[in-house]
Amino acid sequence: xxxxxxxxxxxxxxxxxxxxxxxxAIASSVDxxxxxxxxxxxxxxxxxxxxMVPTIERATREAGVKLSDLDAIAVTSGPGLAGALMVGVAAxxxxxxxxxxxxxxxxxLASHVAVDIVEHGPLPEPTxxxxxxxxxxxLLLVPxxxxxxxxxxxxxxxxxxxxxxxxxxxxxxxxxxGPHIDRMAREGDRVAIDFPRxxxxxxxxxxxxxxFSFSGLKTAVARWVQAREAAGEPVPVADVAxxxxxxxxxxxxxxxxxxxxxxxxxxxxxxGGVAANSRLRAMAQERxxxxxxxxxxxxxxLCTDNGxxxxxxxxxxxxxxxxxxxxxxxxxxxxxVTLVQA
Ligand code: KG4
Ligand code: ZN
Numbered sequence: 001x002x003x004x005x006x007x008x009x010x011x012x013x014x015x016x017x018x019x020x021x022x023x024x025a026i027a028s029s030v031d032x033x034x035x036x037x038x039x040x041x042x043x044x045x046x047x048x049x050x051x052m053v054p055t056i057e058r059a060t061r062e063a064g065v066k067l068s069d070l071d072a073i074a075v076t077s078g079p080g081l082a083g084a085l086m087v088g089v090a091a092x093x094x095x096x097x098x099x100x101x102x103x104x105x106x107x108x109l110a111s112h113v114a115v116d117i118v119e120h121g122p123l124p125e126p127t128x129x130x131x132x133x134x135x136x137x138x139l140l141l142v143p144x145x146x147x148x149x150x151x152x153x154x155x156x157x158x159x160x161x162x163x164x165x166x167x168x169x170x171x172x173x174x175x176x177x178g179p180h181i182d183r184m185a186r187e188g189d190r191v192a193i194d195f196p197r198x199x200x201x202x203x204x205x206x207x208x209x210x211x212f213s214f215s216g217l218k219t220a221v222a223r224w225v226q227a228r229e230a231a232g233e234p235v236p237v238a239d240v241a242x243x244x245x246x247x248x249x250x251x252x253x254x255x256x257x258x259x260x261x262x263x264x265x266x267x268x269x270x271x272g273g274v275a276a277n278s279r280l281r282a283m284a285q286e287r288x289x290x291x292x293x294x295x296x297x298x299x300x301x302l303c304t305d306n307g308x309x310x311x312x313x314x315x316x317x318x319x320x321x322x323x324x325x326x327x328x329x330x331x332x333x334x335x336x337v338t339l340v341q342a
Contacts, residue, residue, distance in 0.1 A: 001072050001318065002059070002095070003311025004052075006088030007080025007108045008134070009039045011051040012307030013059040015070075016315050021118040023063035024301070024308040027051035034175050038165070039134075045083035052091050059307070070099055072324070074314025077105035077342035078335030079135070085331035093327060102324035104314045105342035107149075107335055108305075109136060112271035114145050114316055115309035119298045124267040127296075128152075130256045131337075132280075133272030133305075134161035134176065137252075138337060139210045139259050142269075145313065146320045151337055152259055153210025156199075160248055160274045163214035167244050170222050171237050181241045182277050188242030190279075195220050195247040200254065210259050217247055249280040253287050260293050269296045276300035317341065 005012035011027040029047030033039045060067060075092030078085055089105065096103035113129045126143040137155040142148070158166070161178055168177020173184065198213035199205070221244050228235050252274075260268050268288055274280060275297055288295040302308060317324075322341065329342045 001074055001311045001315040002070050003074040003307045003309070003314050004088045004092050005076045005108070005111070005305055005307045005310045006048045006084050007076045007078070008084060008305055009033060009044045009047070010305040011048050011055050012305060012310070013055045014306060014308030014311040015059055015063045015065055016118055016308065016311040018315060018319070019117050019121065021308050022065065023059045024306050025055050025059035025062065026306055027055045030176065037169055037175050039081070041081045041083055044081055045087055048084055048087040052087060067095070067099060070101055072102045072104065072314060072318060074104040074106055074310045074317070076108045076111065076310055077325075077329055078108065078332035080108055080333060082331060082333040085333060089329065089331040097327070103327065103329070104317050105325040105329035106310060106313045106317070107337065107340050109138070109337045110145055110149055110340045111309035111313045113140070113142060113269060114313035115271065115302050115306070116269055116296050116298045117316065118308060118312045119302060120296050123269065124294070126265050127267045127269050128256070128260050128263060128265045129269045129271065130252065131272045132160040132252060132270065132274035134165065135159050136272065137212045137214070139256060140337065141263055141265065144320075145340070146316050146322055147340055149338055149340055152263070153208070153212070153255070155212040155214065156208065157213050157215035158218060160212070160214060160252065161272070163218050163248060164274065166218050167221050170225055171235070171240060178274060178277065181245055182279070184238050185242035185245045185279060188236070188238030188240070190242040190246040192236065192239035193224060193243040195243055197247055197251045200251055210255055212251060212255070214248065217244070245277070245279050249277065249283045252280060253284045256284070257287050257291050257293065261291065266293050267296070268293050271298065271303060273304040275303040
């Protein structure tokens with residue numbers, strides 16, 4: 001199964017055989033977006049177009065697989081940037097038609113969950129999944145990753161990764177900010193500043209039990225930094241990064257563990273770019289251990305966007321006997337998380 005991922009700024013081409021990863025080739029346009037402080041959709045689309053064929057060639061070469069060896073193609077149908085998705089969907093359709101093999105159009109978010117299968121084996125059913133990326137922060141109940149994903153809650157404003165990127169900007173760190181905050185935070189004091197934990201108390205905990213809000217936290221960090229600057233005092237970047245990161249990971253892991261307990265699902269899987277965060281991984285492990293929950297997090301390279309995740313979900317579709325998608329499958333920029341296949 002060859003999987004293509006083009007929903008954002010990564011051109012990902014992965015090949016899996018069943019539950020074994022053969023190759024995960026990536027071409028990223030992140031450097032082209034860095035000076036704009038965010039992903040520019042048109043730039044991303046053009047970069048996918050340029051990278052697509054060379055990345056497919058690199059993947060097949062490294063895996064020692066000929067195109068004619070492929071049994072099926074999977075592609076991210078959505079959600080994501082419309083123009084970027086279109087490049088991947090068009091490439092996948094062309095390959096499927098040319099090779100005469102079935103095509104599976106799949107959900108990007110379900111793929112972030114399915115990628116862990118090539119790392120840690122079959123997913124327990126049900127699994128509780130927390131997806132934290134630049135565009136999404138969701139808690140999902142996953143009875144079957146190929147067919148049944150239920151949303152328990154999601155962010156009501158900024159995504160977790162978006163908060164990392166915006167706070168990094170306030171601190172003068174490059175885009176994308178997550179990895180830089182992660183690195184800076186190692187030198188900082190995580191209890192130096194008590195930043196707010198959104199939607200974790202009182203009425204909010206009833207109304208928004210499994211939802212997240214990071215916009216207030218981002219504003220609190222910006223105000224704190226501005227006050228320091230206005231007073232002519234130096235900004236302790238490492239302490240701010242560590243304290244901000246602590247607030248985000250505290251809320252995420254607290255709600256994820258609560259969702260596991262309340263739904264009686266003692267398996268938690270974390271995916272998406274923010275799952276690469278070292279503090280989130282450590283805190284999730286501590287809290288899951290204390291609660292008797294089995295935690296699965298893929299290695300950092302498989303948490304951020306890649307083609308292996310799409311190939312992994314596609315392979316599961318075949319293993320579970322799901323019918324392929326139609327050849328006119330859409331690039332659906334707002335594909336709901338509950339729709340696994342297009
Ligand atoms: O899943 P992903 O590659 O793309 C989306 O689907 O959004 O996630 C990218 C996001 C960015 O916001 C980036 O800052 C964040 O993941 N990220 C991290 C780390 N590595 C990537 N955030 C915190 N800590 C990290 N180590
Ligand atoms: Zn993603």
